[in-house]
Structure formats: structure tokens, C-alpha cells
Amino acid sequence: MSDRETSLEAIIDFSHPGFRLCLNIQVPTAGVTALIGPSGCGKSTLLRLLAGLETPAAGHIRHGDQVWFDRARRIDLAPRHRRVGLLFQDYALFPHLNVARNIAYGLPRGVDRDTAIALWLSRLQLDGLAARRPDALSGGQRQRVALARALASEPAVLLLDEPFSAVDFSLRQALRLLFQEVVADRPVPTILVTHDLEDVRQVADRVGVLIDGELRQSGPTAEVFAQPCDAEVARVLGWHNLLPVSSWDSRTACGAWGSLPLALDEPTISADVIAIPPDGPRLDPERGLPIEVVRVTDMGGYHAVWCRLSDRSPLRVHLPRSAPCPTPGLRTRLDVPVETIIPLPARSAALPFALPLTTATLARRDP
Amino acid sequence: MSDRETSLEAIIDFSHPGFRLCLNIQVPTAGVTALIGPSGCGKSTLLRLLAGLETPAAGHIRHGDQVWFDRARRIDLAPRHRRVGLLFQDYALFPHLNVARNIAYGLPRGVDRDTAIALWLSRLQLDGLAARRPDALSGGQRQRVALARALASEPAVLLLDEPFSAVDFSLRQALRLLFQEVVADRPVPTILVTHDLEDVRQVADRVGVLIDGELRQSGPTAEVFAQPCDAEVARVLGWHNLLPVSSWDSRTACGAWGSLPLALDEPTISADVIAIPPDGPRLDPERGLPIEVVRVTDMGGYHAVWCRLSDRSPLRVHLPRSAPCPTPGLRTRLDVPVETIIPLPARSAALPFALPLTTATLARRDP
Amino acid sequence: MSLLDCAPTALLLSLQVAGVVLVLFLVAGIALGYALSQPFPLRGLLDALVSLPLVFPPIAIGFFLLMLCGRHGAIGGPLHEWLGWDLVFSFPALVLAAFIAGLPLVVKPIQSAIEGQARELIEVSCTLGKGRWETLFLVVIPVIRRHIAAGLTLGVGRSFGEVGITLMLGGNILGSTETLSLAIYNRVLDGNFDCATRLSVLLGVLSLSLFMLLRRLGRL
Amino acid sequence: MSLLDCAPTALLLSLQVAGVVLVLFLVAGIALGYALSQPFPLRGLLDALVSLPLVFPPIAIGFFLLMLCGRHGAIGGPLHEWLGWDLVFSFPALVLAAFIAGLPLVVKPIQSAIEGQARELIEVSCTLGKGRWETLFLVVIPVIRRHIAAGLTLGVGRSFGEVGITLMLGGNILGSTETLSLAIYNRVLDGNFDCATRLSVLLGVLSLSLFMLLRRLGRL
């Protein structure tokens, strides 16, 4: 099968009262697609829609040549025939089955149960817990059992809702590696919903940013991280120091926090918000934005300095260990080199939403 | 009240079948105490014990002058009289109450409900969701409602089990700031269980490391992060590149991955494991450990290079942006300066567990 | 022939009994269900006692209760002598009969619901400073309302249909302690099938509306 | 005087009936509870139909069923003419009576449990490739087993104690269709309280053991 043949494509329009999800998404087979976005933006809802647990109001979902859902053609494949490995955000383990049987629940026919159970138990560091019921497990143990259950079912599509959120740092690291291995072994379209940007950087080949039910940006991980299309996306990507700009021209930006020089070449670039990467600025009592140092943390390779600007908005600066380390309470100034400052629009348009087949249907439904 | 008077002190011995929690913990009023540890080490269990939802087999729990639990004196204060603000790891929202009423549930008498609800809704960025039932909320929204409920009850002790695990990066940042404010406003003994080391670094004044039901290390945050007492603690603290050592003397350490020079001054230091901080090594085709580059990620200020050692164990190196960036697949060598290598014992003894009053009781119980 | 000719006051009487037992069920059903969901000594015994009336023929239960509560009985004797109060053949006797017949049907579903679903929520409520009673009213009852509604449906339904105990204790006095179901029973045994059918339809419609109401309440 | 003098075969008969309805309840109770927990057209009607027998006096139900299944009845007539089969007075009649009396008590708790607890787990099971039936057996039944046990306790208990329908359909023929509860009923109405008490104790002990068994099953 060619990659194109088994990729997952969906055009979806769906509403909860007070919330609308409306997007067009393609998930290729190779590699991992991360889906990130603010809390409540619709990530879990999208996974439920893809799995067939909710029904879109319009649109279609295709997995390779197989149509899973098509509003116009009244096709709606039952969840069990979609063979989706869905990790629920709240795990949803079977309370009456022990760990081993939870994992074995979705095993395809023909797979040797005992071998598979033993394999997954050891892969997810759950050895010794095979006979436990879920209510005698810790939060992170439950999450791993749910992950094992989803992976062990050898799904045609993997949809994981924050699979590593409840485990500690080093286990998380191990699980990421394991996950990469598993996905490399059996490539299927894979969506990884996560709030941990390390997960995205380390595991994902592509990333989609979902904001308010719309896909705002998507592309290869490094590209998206390097060039967020607007300030909202930048915030989701963990950019620090996004300062709102009240007025700007091609040379200066002003806000409640003060003013900074700009160097905009093209007049088309908007600077509703400016981003100051934390390793750009230097402390300099003589020039720049007035600040108060709030807290200093040794981050290993550098010092993280949390300061407050004149309007009390927080700013974070990373200083090399070689630089002198300020003490909390110090009032000084911050010199921000003009070339490090990145201008961003506050909000850009969503990625196009295409409904070629179903616009007629839609029109009929809402007269 | 003096700090000593309202601090929380507990000596606890408790067992689940196959799991034993046995520790001595002091939580002062001022500042935040983080509790970290591998998944399943007993963090949630400890919070439940402190809240009175489980009963220790031996020990005592004191809040200031008030004895909450004393096995020997048969005192066991009911949970509702302990006034503990407990955030459950799985939120445990009341399904029949809307967001506003969930938050208002534990409000102390005399507090104006509407004002308090409005305050907490806006503080936790839940505006507009007041009338929703929990089942119509996203995961992160639920978590914030549970957090608001715990904080709004004006507890005498705050026990938070992973309060920020389900929210996105920028919201997490905002919640940390909010949390610091709240705790600074009404100082009470506060335990923050988390798997996110950023949380610890940014919010916690002290940190306790719980491993296998024992308190392995505790102290001021910076100190613990700088000097983990053993490799297990180091792993919990997010130290990368912990290589097991099969044999060592004061000059060299050898393992399946190769060998590296050591510079041990005192013979008492053990080097069962060596840690290689990721910004120590340099790529050098001429000398050092043979490696294969697996993946390179642009982390903003530096490049993270994931490599594999000769025994395929993973190693992570941070290279400055100025250094040449290797391509995946490259086989080269890694020069690790001897002064950056940190020797660690594999496992150290647990912090002392004191049961002055109850040893007699214990002895009687297990003849 | 109108319904009133068949059993003039039976409808009203049945509704009154149903109203009173509904309240009693709510109180006793929830209290017993809550109590039985928590461990305490002799719980098993109480559990069995509550369900036991179910397994005996109602008319036999009625007989034993009659002996117990009658003027010569262990309970009825003193009551009559000291208070001059007779339970038998009175409205309270009808209520007692309906209560005993329906109680197990109310308690069981409530008990198993509390055991299954409400545990962690009870814990949360405790940490938020609420006592047993507040927790019961603010959390337990609303969370298991669906099961309470199911239990009440069963209990009130059964007490509508109950004949044996009611007949013995209430006396089945035509026009005075003749409930709707006793009226149907009487008409059937008289061979007056016409009346029996009409009354059955009436009882059916009445019960359906009650069921709908309880279901609505359980959904809220 | 031994128990056997009071009602020689009643115990065995009652146990046989209980055994058969237990199986029927398991099947029909779970099937109806599962069906009623999912939306489908006319669900409300089926829901009401299941609960309705509860609210009518059993003896009236017995009467109507007798008319329906008797030789002149709409069902009994053809059955008798074409198959030569008479339901009335037979063992199946006893089972039918017990089944109708107890069914609503089994269905309701199961239905509300599935509605309340099993929803998300059913979804998980679907995404893991299991069909309706597999999900039913592998997830729904074990998860709500506590409620199934509660329902069966009520249903079997009621069918033990049921007299009215059994009497009309089964005939209450001494030694042939006289169940244990009918025997108690008969002894009480004969004024043979000695026998009635013995039989009641027997029925009580029997039911208690059954309850214990079902509770154990619900806990597993």
C-alpha cells in the first residue's frame, strides 16, 4: 500500500452548544502528527469524531480508500470497524478486569495473548502489576495500562490523548522512545495530543495547532516551532515574553510596558504582538526597558531570571552562567537587541476548511 | 501564630498489599513544598493519608498544635474537620453540579458565594463555563474547576495532586503565577505533587523526592536539583544521560557503553552511575565515546542532539547554535571533559523514619 | 356506567396511600440504602431483613401482621389498651401494608448505586468540610437520583398493586379501606369483569403518569 | 410433624420454578435492560410495558392471563386446538406467573446502571473492535454485576412470594402446582398456622441463602 492509500483525511464540521469544531486535516502514515492547542480547543473532540464516537454535522472522513464517514452519502462506519486505537484522556480502563486482561482486551485474533501481555507489561514498565485491578493502581500506572491497551490492539490508526501526562520525567523519556519504536515498526496514521512541548519536539514529525476549533497552523515540527503564524500559536508553542503592542510603525513598537525598536522590512508584517526570545536580552543598568528581578533559578546550563516590566507584566530572560547573576528585588534595565525581536500578528486566519461534497447538504440543513 | 505552630508534620507507616509507604515529613507554612517521584511511588497515597481518607497503620499526623491522627492515642480526626484542600488526581468533580456550584461547594460560611465564584472563574480562565456540567468540559477545564474548588474552600492545608497536568503550556505558566500569588496571600502548608520539573523549579521552595514509598531526599529546591543524593533521585530530577557503571576506580569508569575518565578525590564517593550533563560534551571525531547521531532538534537557544552509544543506550547532548550541527546517521565521537562527569551511587538510604510514640504499638501488632 | 359506580372512593384512597408511602420510601429508602452501603456490625442481618418481606406470600405476611398488631397481639394489644389506638382496619394500616411490600424494591437499587458510584464523591465532599448529612443531601442523593427514581418506581408500583397485606390489615372494607387494587381484586372475584377492566385501565393510566414523573425527576 | 406433612412437594416445585426463572431473568432482564438503556423508537412504550405488571393486583393479572390463555382465550384457544397444549395448570404456567411478577424488578436496576456507569466503557470496547454482543458479555455485564445481583435478588424474591398470578394460572392444585408460597397461603387460609409458620421459616432460610449467593456473585 502506498502512503497515500492509508493516510487519514478528514473534513469535519461539528458543534457542541457554544463550541464549534471546523477543520480539514490530513494525517499521513509515516511519522507522528502532534496536535496541540489550548485547553478546550477541541483536541479530544476531534479524536472522538475520528474514532466514530461522535457524528460530524457535515464532512467526511477517509482512511486510505475506505470511507469512514460521509455525511452526503450517509456513510457512517461503526467505531469497531474503524480499528482505531484511542487512548482516552481519562483512561477509561475496564474496572472489572485486571491489568493483563485490560491490555489483552483488544488483541487481534491470532495473536498469542500471553506473549503479547508479557511484552506490553515489560515495555511499559508495568511488570508485577498484571494481576491488579485498575482501582489499585496509581495515576501513572493507569495511564500506561490504557496506553498499552490502545497500542496492543494493533490499530489501523492511533489516536492518543495525552498519553504521557501522568508519568514522571524519566519514565516519560523512556515512553517517548518506546513510542517512536512502536510507530516506526508499524507505521499507521498517528495523532498525538499533548500539552508537553518536549513530546512534540522529540516525537512528532508534523504538528497541527488547533485554536478555538480551527486549525490555525500545521507543518513540519521544526518549521512550525520556528515560525508561528501568529501570537496565539506562538503562545501554544511555548514562546515566552509575548508583549502586546498598542501602536507600532516600521521602526518602533509601544505598549503599556514601554517601547522597543523594530526593524520591519516589509510593511505587510504586522506587529500586534512582539516576542522577545529569553536568550536575546542582556541586563544593562544604562539602557533598555526598566525591570524588577523577581526570582532567579539555576537551570543547569543557564540562569532563568523572572522579571517584571513597568506594567508588572512578567518577562523571562535566560542568562549564561558566565554572566553575573542578579538578585531578586534588583531594579535594573534590559537591553533587547533589535534583531532578536520578532513581530507577530495577534491572530491570523484559520487554515482553509474545504467541504466540496457536502456544502449542498449543509445548505439544506440550515435554511 | 508562629510558623512552627501551623506546620504539618507526619510520621506515617501504611501498606497496600505489595506496597509500603513509610516516611517522616514536615511541611512548613511558608512557601510551597513539591513532592516528586516515579509513577507509583506513593504520592497520591500520601496525600490521601494526610487528608484522612486512608488510615495509617502506625504513626501520627499533627497540624500545628492540633493532632489529626495518633495511632497510639487512638485519635483520628474525620476528614471534614481537617480542612484539607485536596485536588484529586482524577478531579472527582460532582457530576450533578455545574461549574459554579462545584466551585462553591466547599466555600466557608460567611463568604459571598457569587463574588467568590466570579473571582475563581476569572482567575482560572473559566469565564463563560459557569453553567456547564462537568461532562461538557474538556480535560483541562475539568482540572481547573477541581483546582478552583480546592483553593476556594480556604483550606488549612493544601494538597494538590498534579494540578496543572492537563493544561497547555501558556495556561500552565499563568496558573503557576496564580498559584504562587494565592499561596503568598494565605500561607498554609502546601504540598504540590507534580511530574513537571518546571513546576518544581518555578513554584516550589522545597522539594521532597519519594521513591518506593520512602523519602529519599528533601531540601531547598535549588540544593536538591544541584546535588541529588543518588542516581534514582537524579533520574526523577530529570537528569539526562545516567550511565550505569559496571566497574570503577578513582580514575576510570567502565560500562557496556565504553569507558570514561573519572577524577574522584575521596574514596567514599561511589560511582555506580555516572551522569553526563548534556551541555558538557563536544563532538570530536578524534577522541571520546563512539556515538551515532539519531536526531537533532532545534530548541531555540541550542540544538539538542540525540545519539546512541555503542551499546545502543541513548544519550542527549546540547550543542550551542554556534557549533556545527551534525546530521542524523552521522557516526562520530563524543569528547566528555572529565570535570563535567558526575559520579553517583545507584541508591542511597532513605531519610530516617522516626516512630517515637508508636513503636510499641507496631511491635504489638506484628508478633 | 361510570367508574365511580365501580369503586367510588378507591381512586382517591389509593392516591392518598401512594402519596404517603412515596414520602416514606424517600426517607426510609435513602436512609437504609445509605446505611447499608457502609460497613457496620450486623449489616448483613439488616440487609436480609429489609429484603425478606419480598419472598413471603403477601397474604401470609398480612396474617402475621394482623396477629401482631391486632387487639390480642404483642404490639397491637398494648397500643389498644394504653392509647386506645387501633391500627387494624385504619388508613395507617393501608400505609403500613404498602410500605412493607415496596420497601425492599426501593432500598436495593439505592444501596447498590451508592456502593458503586458515590464513593469517591463522598470522600471529596468530606475533604471540603461537609458532614454526613450535608453530603447525603448535596451529593449522594443528586448523584444517584436516577437509581432513586428507579427504586421509587418499583416500590410505589408494587404498593399500588399489593393486595394480600392490604386486605388483611386494612380489612378490604368496601368503600372505606378498599384501595384501587383491592377494588380490582374484588370485582374480579365477583365476576364483574367489566368493572375490573375499567378499574385496571384507570390504574394503568395512573401508574404510567407516575412513572413518567419519576423518570423525569431521575433525569433532571 | 415434619415439613413434608405440611407440603410434601412444594419445596421442590418452588426451587424448580426459581431455577427456571432465574435463568429467564438473567437473559430477559439483561437483554431488556441493555435495550432500554439505548435510544430506539417506542422505547418509552416498552419501558412502561415492562413495569406495568407491577402495579396491578397479581390476582387480577392472573385472571386476565387466564382469560387469555384459557381454552376460550385468544392465545390459549388456538394453542389448545392445534397443538393440544394447555398452558393453564401446568409447570410452564407457574414459570410464566413468576416471570411476569419479577421481571420489572430485574430490568429497572439493570437499565439505570447501564445508563449511568457503562457508557464510556462501551465506547472503549467499540474502539477496540468489539461488537454489541461481545461488549455486552465482556464489559457491560461484569461492570454492572452488582446491580444485576440486586435485580435478581428482587426478582427471584418476588417470584418466590408471588401468589396471585400463580394461583390463577397454576391452579393451586395441592401436590401438583402448589408452590411453597401457595402452600403457606393455603395453610394460612386453612387456619393451620403451625404448618404456615414452619413453611415460612423454610422459605425464609431458602431465600436468605439465595440472597447470600447472589450478593457473593455481585461482589466477585
Next chain:
Amino acid sequence: EPLLIAAGAGYKKPLMAIYDAFTQSSGTRVEAVFGNMQQVLAQTRDSGRVDLVVGEQAFLAKSGLFDRDIVLGTGRLVLAYGARRLSGYQALTDPQVERIALPDPKKAIYGQAATQFLERSGLMPSVKDKLMTLATVPQVSAYLVAGTVDAGFINITDALGLADKLAGFDEIPTDLYDPPVIVLAFPKDRPESEAARAFAAFLGSAEARTILIRYGL
């Protein structure tokens, strides 16, 4: 104060008519209880509220609950037909007749009467295997109406009441059984009220006699 009168279920129809007439003439309301005789006796003893009881003489006497009684009349046994009308009681031996129902001789007086009749008429040996002993008269009636039994012994009051639903009935000659004596009895532990005596007196009136005869007593 109303008068509470308990009676065997079999006498419901004539008694209801008499109660009506009595209430009209005297202004005293009558509360009526009907039921199985054991039930009636238990309720009489334990409620202490029953003023008068109507039932079969010997049965009431045996209970020892009563001082005195007044004879109302005698009951009469009939053979009623379910599916189709038979030519008479001799036809019971007909092989076409498969089931003959009778009330339990141990607790129902008409059961006793029916057995006496079968013995005295000499039919017993040939119909023995077809006999089906049921608990009460109303139950026998029910099966007759349902067509589940071919013939059954009931009292004439029931038979008259169900005449249109039965295939027919024949009275049994009174010489072939001892007709039960129906009496009105005064419970011992209940003081005889004025109203109770008035009712007893009323039973002797022509009006009451007519009603009793109309219902075959």
C-alpha cells in the same frame, strides 16, 4: 356509627342487596367485609371491630368466637358448565368431560357439599380421576368462565351472578347433600349494639326474605 359486618365471599351479592335495603329503612350505614372464612375469623378476632359475621353455622361454632346466631337460610349447590352445557349431573361420567372442579372440601362448605353429593349419588368412583380440587368457590367460577374446566361445583348465588358467562348450570337435589346452614352470628368480645339487633330483626322482614329467595338462599 356504622355497622361492620363480615361475611364469606360467596354471599356477597344477596348481602349487599340486604345492606342497601337496611340502610334505606333504618338510616344505619353498613360497612361490608367479604373474604375467605379464615380471613374473616382472624379479622373478627384481632380487629375487635366486627359487629356481625355471616357464615356457615358449624364452621362459625367451631371457632368459639360467637355467643349466639340467627339462621338466615340454607345455601344450595349447583353444577355449572364451562365449555358446553351437559344434560345433567349424570353426564359427568361422560368421557368427553375431562376436568371437574370443586372447592377444597377441607375449607369450603360447598366443597364439603360437593363431596357429599358425589358420594351419595354414587358418582365418586367414576369421576374421581377427573376431580380437580381448588381453593375457593370464586376460583372454580373463574375456571368455568375461562373454559379451562368442563364442569364445576359452585353455589347458586355465584351461578346466578355469572349466568350469562357460563354455559349453564343445574341445581343439585337437596337430598343428595346436607345444605349448609347460613347464620348471622354475634361475636363474643364485641358488645351487641342497637344497630346490630336492628339488623338481625330486619333479616326477619319480608323485604329481606324476598332478597334472600331471589338469590337462591
